[in-house]
Each structure stands twice: as structure tokens, then as C-alpha cells.
Amino acid sequence: MLWDDMHKNDMVWPTVSEVYEYRKHVYDAVVDVIMNHPILDDNDGKGVVVNQEHPMWALFMGFEHERIHLETSSVLFRETPIELVQRPGSWPGLHPSVYDSTSKRSQPMEGEDYPTNEMISVEGKSVELGKPLDFPSYGWDNEYGQRTVSVPDFQASKHMITNGEFWQFVAEGGYRNNDYWCEDGWAWRSHRNMKSPFFWKPTGPQGSHEYGLRTIFEEIPMRWDWPVDVTYYESKAYCQWKTEKDGSPTSKPYRVLTEAEHQIIRHDEHNLEAARSLASADKVMVTSGAQFSVGPTAANLNMAYSSSNPVDSFPPSHTGHHDTVGNAWEWTEDQFNPLKNFEVHHVYDDFSTPCFDGKHSMIVGGSFMSTGDEASVFARFHFRPHFLQHSGFRLVASDDDAPATHLFEGSFAGQAAARDESADEEGVDVDAASNSNVYETNDLLSMYLGLHFPLSGSKENVDPILEHANSPIHGLRFPQRVANLMVSLNPVRTNNRALDVGCAVGGSSFELAKSFDHVEAFDFSENFVAAAKRMQTGEELTFKVPVEGDITEEVSVGHEPGVDAAVLEKVNFFQGDACALSEYADSKDGFGTFDGVILANLLCRLPDPMACLNAMPKIVNKGGVVVMVTPFTWLEEFTPRSKWLGGFNDPVSQKPMYSKDKLKDIMEELGFEKIHEEQMPLVIREHQRKYQYIISEATGWRKK
Numbered sequence: 001m002l003w004d005d006m007h008k009n010d011m012v013w014p015t016v017s018e019v020y021e022y023r024k025h026v027y028d029a030v031v032d033v034i035m036n037h038p039i040l041d042d043n044d045g046k047g048v049v050v051n052q053e054h055p056m057w058a059l060f061m062g063f064e065h066e067r068i069h070l071e072t073s074s075v076l077f078r079e080t081p082i083e084l085v086q087r088p089g090s091w092p093g094l095h096p097s098v099y100d101s102t103s104k105r106s107q108p109m110e111g112e113d114y115p116t117n118e119m120i121s122v123e124g125k126s127v128e129l130g131k132p133l134d135f136p137s138y139g140w141d142n143e144y145g146q147r148t149v150s151v152p153d154f155q156a157s158k159h160m161i162t163n164g165e166f167w168q169f170v171a172e173g174g175y176r177n178n179d180y181w182c183e184d185g186w187a188w189r190s191h192r193n194m195k196s197p198f199f200w201k202p203t204g205p206q207g208s209h210e211y212g213l214r215t216i217f218e219e220i221p222m223r224w225d226w227p228v229d230v231t232y233y234e235s236k237a238y239c240q241w242k243t244e245k246d247g248s249p250t251s252k253p254y255r256v257l258t259e260a261e262h263q264i265i266r267h268d269e270h271n272l273e274a275a276r277s278l279a280s281a282d283k284v285m286v287t288s289g290a291q292f293s294v295g296p297t298a299a300n301l302n303m304a305y306s307s308s309n310p311v312d313s314f315p316p317s318h319t320g321h322h323d324t325v326g327n328a329w330e331w332t333e334d335q336f337n338p339l340k341n342f343e344v345h346h347v348y349d350d351f352s353t354p355c356f357d358g359k360h361s362m363i364v365g366g367s368f369m370s371t372g373d374e375a376s377v378f379a380r381f382h383f384r385p386h387f388l389q390h391s392g393f394r395l396v397a398s399d400d401d402a403p404a405t406h407l408f409e410g411s412f413a414g415q416a417a418a419r420d421e422s423a424d425e426e427g428v429d430v431d432a433a434s435n436s437n438v439y440e441t442n443d444l445l446s447m448y449l450g451l452h453f454p455l456s457g458s459k460e461n462v463d464p465i466l467e468h469a470n471s472p473i474h475g476l477r478f479p480q481r482v483a484n485l486m487v488s489l490n491p492v493r494t495n496n497r498a499l500d501v502g503c504a505v506g507g508s509s510f511e512l513a514k515s516f517d518h519v520e521a522f523d524f525s526e527n528f529v530a531a532a533k534r535m536q537t538g539e540e541l542t543f544k545v546p547v548e549g550d551i552t553e554e555v556s557v558g559h560e561p562g563v564d565a566a567v568l569e570k571v572n573f574f575q576g577d578a579c580a581l582s583e584y585a586d587s588k589d590g591f592g593t594f595d596g597v598i599l600a601n602l603l604c605r606l607p608d609p610m611a612c613l614n615a616m617p618k619i620v621n622k623g624g625v626v627v628m629v630t631p632f633t634w635l636e637e638f639t640p641r642s643k644w645l646g647g648f649n650d651p652v653s654q655k656p657m658y659s660k661d662k663l664k665d666i667m668e669e670l671g672f673e674k675i676h677e678e679q680m681p682l683v684i685r686e687h688q689r690k691y692q693y694i695i696s697e698a699t700g701w702r703k704k
Contacts, residue, residue, distance in 0.1 A: 030059070030062070033056075033059070034059070037056075039054075039055060039056060040056060051133075051134075052133070052345060057138075057345075057347065058347045060138040061138065061345075061347060061348060063138070063372070064138050064140070064372055064373045064374075067371045067372040067373065067374055068374065070369070070371065071367070071369040071370060071371070071374060071390070074216050074369050074390070075388055075389055075390060077216050077217065078199060078214060078215065078216045078388075078390075079198070079388060082214070082217075082218075082219055085216075085217055086217065087216075087217040087218070091217070091306055092289065092303050092304070092305055092306040093305060093306065094215060094218070094220075094305060094306055094307040095300065095305040095307050095308065095309040095310075095313070095368075097223065097225075097226075097309055097310050097313065098215075098220055098223065098307060105224075106203075106204065106208070106209070106210040106211075106222075107167075107171075107209070108163075108164035108167055108222075108224040109164075110164065110165075113164050113224040113225065114162040114163070114164030114165065114224045114225040114311075115158075115159060115162075115225065115310075115311065115312050117157050117158055117159045117161070117162070117165060117311075117395075118157070118158050119155040119156065119157055119158075119249055119395065119397065120155060120156060120157070120158050120319065120320045120321060121153070121154075121155050122153065122154050122155065122156055122261070122264060122265060122319055123153055124150070124151045124152040124153045124154065124264075125151055125264060126148055126149065126150050126151070127148070127149045127151055127260040127263045127264060127272070128146065128147075128148055128272065128273070129145075129146065129147045129148075129149060129259065129260065129263070129272070129339060130143070130144065130145045130146040130147060130339050130340075130378075131143040131144050131378040132276060135275075135276075135279065135282075135378070136279050136285075137279070137282070137285060137373070137376065138372075138373055139373065139376075139378060140351060140352065140373065140380070141342065141343065141344050141345050141348075141351060141352050142336070142338055142339070142342065142351075142352040142380050143378045143379070143380050144339070144341070144342070144343070145338065145339025145340050145341040145342045146339055146340050146341060147339045147340055147405075149259075149260035149403050150403065151258075151260045151261055151264060151403045152398060152399070152400035152403065153398065153399075153400075154261060154396055154397065154398040154400075155249060155250065155396065155397045155398065156257065156261065156265060156319075156321060156394055156395070156396045157321075157394045157395040157396075158316070158320060158321060158322060159227075159311035159312060159321075159322050159323065159394065160227040160228075160311055160322075160323050160327065160328060160330065160392045160393065160394045161227065161228055161235075161238065161392060161393055161394060161395065162224060162225055162226065162227060162228060162311055163197075163200075163213070163222060163223060163224050163225070163226055163227075163228045164224035164225065165228070166197065166228040166230070166238060167209065167211075167224070169237075169238050169241050169242075170195075170196045170197075170200075170209060171209045172241075172245075174237060174238065174241050175189060175194055175195050175196065177241075179240070179244075180237040180238075180240040180241045180244075181233065181236075181237045181240075182233065182236065184233070184385075185233030185234075185236065185237060185385070185386075188231075188233055188386045189233065194234075196209075196211065197228055197229060197230050197234065198229075198388055199213060199214045199229050199388075200212075200213060200214075200222070201213065201214050201219055213226070215306070215307045216306060216307070217306075223308070223310070225310040225311060225312070226307075226308040226309065226310060226311070227308055227311055227323065227327055227328040227392040228392050229308075229328060229388070229389070229390055229391060229392055230391070230392060230393070231331075231385060231386050231387065231388065231389075231391075232256075232331045232361045232383075232385035232386075233385050233386055235256050235331045235392070235393040236255075236256065238393075239253065239254040239255055239256065239395065240253065240254075242254050242395065248397045249397050250397040250398055250399045251399045252397065252398060252399060252400075252401075253397075254395045254396065254397055255333055255395075255396050255397070255402055256330070256331050256332060256333055256393045256394070256395075256396060257330055257331075257332050257333070257364070257393070257394060257396050258332050258333050258334055258396075258402050258403050258404040259332050259334045259362055259364055259380070259404070259405075260403050260404075261396065261403065262324070262330065262332065262364040262365060264319070265317055265319045265321045265324050266317060266324045266325060266365075266377070267297045267317045267318065267324065267325070268317070268318045269281060269297055270282070270283045270297055270325070270377060271377060272377055272378070274377075275377045275378070281377075282376055282377045282378065283297070283375075283377075284301070284302060284371075284372065284373075284375040284376050285376075287302065288302065289301075289302040289303040289304045289371070290304065292304045292326070293305070293314075296315055297315070297317075298314045298315060299314055299323070299325045299326035299327070300313070300314070300323075300326040300327045300368045301325055301326030301327075301366050301367075301368065301370060301375050302326075302370065302371050302375050303368065303369060303371055304326075304368065305368055306368065306369075307368060308327050308328055308367075308368060308390070309327055309368070311323055311327070314326075314327075321394075323365070324365060325365045325366055325375075326365065326366055326367065326368060326370070326375075327367065327368060328365075328367050328368070328390050328391055328392040329363040329364065329365055329366060329367045329370075329381075329389055329390060329391035329392070330363060330364050330365045330391070330392060330393055330394060331361055331363055331391055331392070331393045332361065332362045332363065332364055332404065333361075333402045333404035334361070334362040334404040334405050334406070335358050335359075335360060335361060335362065335404075335405060335406050335407045336352075336355050336356060336360040336361070336362050336380075336382035336407075337356060337362075337405045337407055338352065338353075338356055355382055356407060357407065358406065358407040359384060359385075360382040360383065360384055361382060361383065361384075361385050362380065362381070362382045363381050363382060363383060363389065363391055364379075364381075366379065367389070367390035367391065368390065369390055442527075445505070445527050445528065445531060445543070446543040446544055446545070447684060447685070447686075448504050448505050448528065449505055449531065449541070449543045449557055450464060450543070450545065450684075450685055451478060451479070451504075451507070451682070451684055451685075452479045452504060452505045452506065452507025452508070453505075453507055453535075453557050453558055453559065453560070454476045454477055455558035455559070455560065456543070456555050456556065456557045456558050457545060457553070457555035457556075457558075458558055459555070459556055459558070460553060460554075460555045460556070462545055462553050462555050464476055464683075464685060465683060465685070465691065466688050466689060472681070472683055472691075472693060474681060475681045475682050475683030475693060476683060477560075478600070478680070478681075478682035478683075479504070479507035479508035479511065479600060480507060480508065480511045480560060481680065482508050482598055482600045482627060482629050482680070482698070483500075483508045483509075483511035483512045483515075483598060484511065485627055485676070485678075485680075485698060485700065486498070486512065486596045486598050486625060486627045486700075487512075487515045487596075489625045489627070489675060489676055489700045489702070490625075491595045491596045491623065491624045491625035491702070492595060492621065492622065492623025492624060493595055494593075494595050494621040494622070494623070494624070495517075495592070495593065495594075495595060495621065496516050496517040496518070496595060497516060497517065497518045497519070497520070497592060497593070497594045497595060497596075498512045498513075498515075498516040498518070498519045498520075498594055498595065498596040498597070498598070499519070499520050499521070499594040499596070499597045499598070499619065500512060500519060500520070500521035500522075500598055500600075501522070501578050501581070501597060501598065501599045501602060501612070502522075502523055502524070502578055502599060502600065502601075502602035502605075503521035503522060503523050503528075503529075503532065503573065504523055504525070504528050504532075504600075505528050505531045505532050505535065506521060506531075506532030506535055506536070506571070506573065507560070508598060508600055509521035509532065509571045509573070510535075510559065510560070510563045510567060510568065510571065511560065511563075512571075512596070512598070513563075513567045513568070513570040513571050514562055514563070514567055516570070516595070516596065517570065518570055518572070519570055519571045519572070520571075520572050520574075520591065520592075520594070521571055521572065521573050521574075522573065522574045522575060522576030522578075523575065523576070524575070524576070524577055524578070525575075526575050529573050529574065529575045532571075532573045533573050535557065535559070535568075536568050536569075536571060536573065538565070538568070540556055540557070541556065541557040542554050542555060542556050542557065543555065543557065545685070546685070546686065546687035546688070547687060547688045548687060548688055548689070572590075578599070578602060578606055578611075578612045579606055579607060579608045579611040579612055580611075581611070581612055581615030581616075581618075581619060582611070582614065582615040582618060584615075584619075585615060585618040585619050586618075591619075593618075593619055593620065593621050593624075594619055594620060594621065594624060595620075595621050595623075595624045595625070596624060596625050596626075596627070597616070597619065597620055597624070597625075597626045597627070598626075598627045598628075598629075599612070599626070599627070599628045599629070599630075600629045601629055601630060601631065601682075601694075601696055602630070603628060603630040603632075603645075603663075604630055604631065604632055604633050604634050604635075604638070604639060604659075605638045605639070606638070606639060606643075607638065607639055607640065607643065608639075608643050609639065609643060609645060610643065610666070613666055613667070613670065614670070616667075616670055616672065616701075616703075617670050617671050617703070620672075620703045621703070622703055622704070623702065623703060624702070624703050625675070625700055625701065625702050625703075626667075626672065626700070626701045626703075627676075627698065627699070627700050627701075628663070628698070628699050628701070629680055629696045629697070629698040629699075630659075630696055630697060631694050631695065631696045631697070632645075632646065632647060632659040632660070632697070634646075634647045634659070644659070645659040645662040645663055645666070646658045646659030646660070646661065646662045646663075647659055660697060663699070667701050671703060671704050672701035672702060672703050672704065673701065673702055673704055674699060674700070674701055675700045675701065675702045676698070676699060676700030677697065677698070677699050677700075678697075678698050679695050679696075679697060679698070680695070680696050680697070680698040681693065681694065681695050681696075682694050682696065
């Protein structure tokens, strides 16, 4: 399904007459079931309820699948050379605006050929996604489930981007400048030799930028006030161009809408909240195509027409936005994903799951061709970012990150979302983990001082491990071994700086400072950082070592050999958050970049491991090395289940998903190659006769 996949299978396809006969046979069989099967009998006037458990759910599945094929076929007809298609006799008419010939300009003018498209501020709110299981209409598997999305304030353009607006991007060389395109988008554009949207048809000399417009069965004069039909790649390129040309009204660049933002700007009489309270609020339940285009919430949906319409034809929603449903689908920032409690239906178990791959972008709102479930408020559909569709976009800007769901490519990436906790539950978990920080206790501080400085207690003749045969002394000096592993992997020395992420009380930081000119080191625990700074000043610290029950021995902390005053002063300790690494790279004075980065037993204790990992390309110099050591001990106490890299079974195939494999996919995608792997043991003392023995996996990654 790649854009450059030219493979054609070697099947021998049936003839048209054979297909026709087969379809007739199927049609007759389905009609016979509907008319005669006893399972659909009226039940003495009580009617029949067909739900997901009912065998005839498959009938409605077939109906809705045909509706999907009706729309996708209409796009294929639109792509087909005009001489090979003809309009069916009963086909709906084009929107009446097609016959308005007041403007024939080849170079459109804002305010005359298409409306001014101002940005409208929208107040954020929480959005509940998901269709109730008992809602009285058919739904595809991906519609059911729940997720709460907290949407920050944002701005969205009043209209979808028109052909007139997009003409400016084309005329100013947007298809020739790869700065506006993502890497895969530019490769697709180059492969297809795209110079303008596919459904624009040149009518003048090359370079004149004079165009007509292809509808499904006709070629018509260009309608500058209709929404432009483009791919996701083209939408995002326009956003980049628009940001560069005019600047964004917020601190972040222009982007496209998200699924949750779309639900906020829909007509409030026909949004998810309204439909959950009253089934008829899902307008397609009670409204024919002919009636969809009339009234205060009119829209070009359910085949009211067989073409798009001017973006200001129909009344705006309560937020002031036009065409929040119908006219053309809208591309979103969300990748197609399952909601919490997602389950496949056994009749069609691969309708959604193959597309939970991080390579399908969601589309919302429906188009003029969308009927049935596609036109429902609960619809959740998707396409590959290079696929043609009756689809466009509107501009969005915000000071916050897009409230979108992204899945990581390269595996069944829907697994995390499928067992996702709702966002509000995650917020509680994360806050609880942050506000009830177990690492601020004195007992844990003592434990970590013993771990990081194993020479502690030598003055008092207190050994780190009770002497006995086969004593696991190889598990001591864990922080120092992590630092030494980094050095042994020979990172390219660009600025000779190292970073210790989650430095705890500083044992590994001081070891790094023996080999690097400067070390930045931070930890989330204020208690740990304060102890590290005291060690840095040469202050003599003591802590209590548990012996038995309430019995303890007070010991003094001892540095490793070679950690002298010159080494100590190379380290800068501060309290910080590993999930905010990207922010430090962008805005923290003196933070900079690094030749070496270590994360020791940290990854599975972060509320959002990906936020930390995604920062690595920013902060690591070319040829630099990242060493990650982790036992992959995932606990909801620290990390919401939706953020685990692995440690669970694929909810569809039940195949075990291991963190090690996912980490490899992630780091390679981020531009790192794996150069080392070993099993690294460590010993943590609980008391004289009880120890934790942990085997972490240590991996080294070099930036390409």
C-alpha cells in the first residue's frame, strides 16, 4: 500500500459478465434472506432488534460496506479519463453554483472569487469520543469504545481552504519547493510529478496556472470558492507555506484539524454529545439527501448533490465555522486508532486492524458522497496520506500541541490505544505519580546513596553486601558501569559534553566527568539532586544502612577513586523532568547538545517515555552515543498503560509485544543504530540479609 508500490498481483480476474452474474446471484440470495428468513420475522408485532450479537448484523455490515465502495468508486471515476465514464441517469445533480458564471478569471481574487477566510478562536473543552453499544444504528468496530480528549484553546479557519486560496500556493511554486513538504510527501510529489492538485485540469499554456475542475463525470470551469480536494501531504505542505508566508497567529505553525477539535466545531445540535442523548440528533438517522441541504443545519451530505459547493453556501455552526460536516472530508492530525475497549467483530475481523499502523490519517466530517454510517456523527474513517479522496482541510493554530492520537509505525501500533486508559484517568495516574513522589523519602535516599557510592561504610567496616560464598559483588558499582559503558562505545567527540538523564544522587555523573569536559545531570527528585550537590561540594554525608528490623548503622558516603575536585566541578546538577527534554533543548540556557547520553533504569519509570525518546535527535550530536539501561519493569504507578512500550499482548492477535523490539523500532526511526547490547546486573540493599537483584538490558545507540 506504499505510494511507490507498483506491484500488481498475478491473479486472473473474472470477466465483466461473470462479475455481473455473481453480483446478481448474491443480490437474489440477500433479498431472499431479508424476505423469508424466520430470524427476521416480526415476532408478533414486537419487532426484531438487530445488534452486534444478532446474525443479521452481517446484513447491515454489507449495506454499509457497499456505501463505502460507492464513495471510493466515485473517486476512481473522477480519476478516470473523462471519455471513459458517463453520468448515470438517476445520478444527483451538481451543486447549482456550477452554473454561476459571473467570474471567469484565471487568476482568482480574494473577496470576489472566493471568500476571505479568517481564523476564529475556539474555547477548548473535554471531548468524549466513542459510540454507545446500544445506539440504534450500525457501526464499524473502530467507532465503539471510549476516550476522553482534553482540547486546549485553538483557532480554526472559518472555511475549508478553497481552490482560490490554494491557487496562491501553486502559483508561488509550492509544488517546486521541498522545504514545505515532509520527506515522504516530497518523494510522492516527485514520483507523481505533481504540479497542482490532481483534479485541477490545465486549460492554458504550461506555467500560466489556468485551470478547470474535474468532477466525477464532468469537466467544468474552475470554481474558486469550492474546497480544494487534496491529499494529506498537500494539506501539510500548504500549512508550512502559509506559516512562512504570513506567519501563524500563535506560537506554533499552522496545522490541520484533529478528531476532537472537529467535534467541538460541529453544529452543537448534531454533535456526539447531542446524539448520545437523542438518536435523531445524528442527523443521517432521519434525514434524506434531498432534505440535508435545507434548514439551519443544512449541509452537502448524503448525496444531496454530486459535487462540492461554495464554502459559504450553508449556515455556519455555533462556533462560526462552515462545512463542519459535508462538502468534503477534512484531513486531521490523528492517525487511525482504536478507542479504549476496542474489539473486532468476528464477521469482519480485519476491517480496521490492518490500518492501525501509524500510516493512515483520519478524515472527518464526510463529503457530498458520504451516505449512511459515513455521514454519521460517530463515523471514524481514514486514508493513506497520499490517497485521493473528496477531501480537503482547514487551517488550525494553537499555542499547545495538537490533541491528536499518533501510533508508531512498524508494528501493530494500535495495541497501546486498544488498551488505553481514558485521558482523564491517565491524568489522575500521572498526577498521583508526580505529587506522591516515592523518591523524596529519606529511606529511598539512603538506598540510592548506597547504590551510587558502594565505598560508603568502608570507614565503619560495613560492607555493601554481607560477606558469603558466591556473593554477587559483580552487581555493585552499577552507576559507574553504566558510565564506563558509554565511554567504551567511543562516541564521536564533537563538544566533549555528556548528559546524565535521571542522575539520582550523582554516582554516574561523577564517573562521566572523568572522561568528558562537562556533564549536565538532572533528576526529578529534589532530594536526590540536593544530595548530589552536597557530594559535589565535598561535604561529608552520612546515611543509615538497614541491618535488621529497626536496627541501622550510620555510615559516611565515599567517592570512587579518581573523583577529585577537578572532576567534581565539571558537573552541573539541576532538578528536571526527563519528559521535558525537548523543551530544555529549545529554551534552557546552556543546555546544548551532547556527545554522550545515559539513561540508567529510568525509561520504565517515566509517565511518557516517548516524550523523552523523541528528544534524542535534538540533543545528541552526530556520531554521539546514547546508552539506555532498563529492566522494562512497567508499573501503572509510574507509567499509564497507554504509554508502555511493550509488556502486553497484542489485543487482536494475542502476540506478545516486547519493549525491547519496540525500542529498536523507535530508535531506528529516530535516526540511531544499535551498536551494543548486554545484560547488566545490579544489587540494591534492603537490609543486611535481603537484596534486590535486577538484570537490566543495556543497549548502546549511535546517531547516524
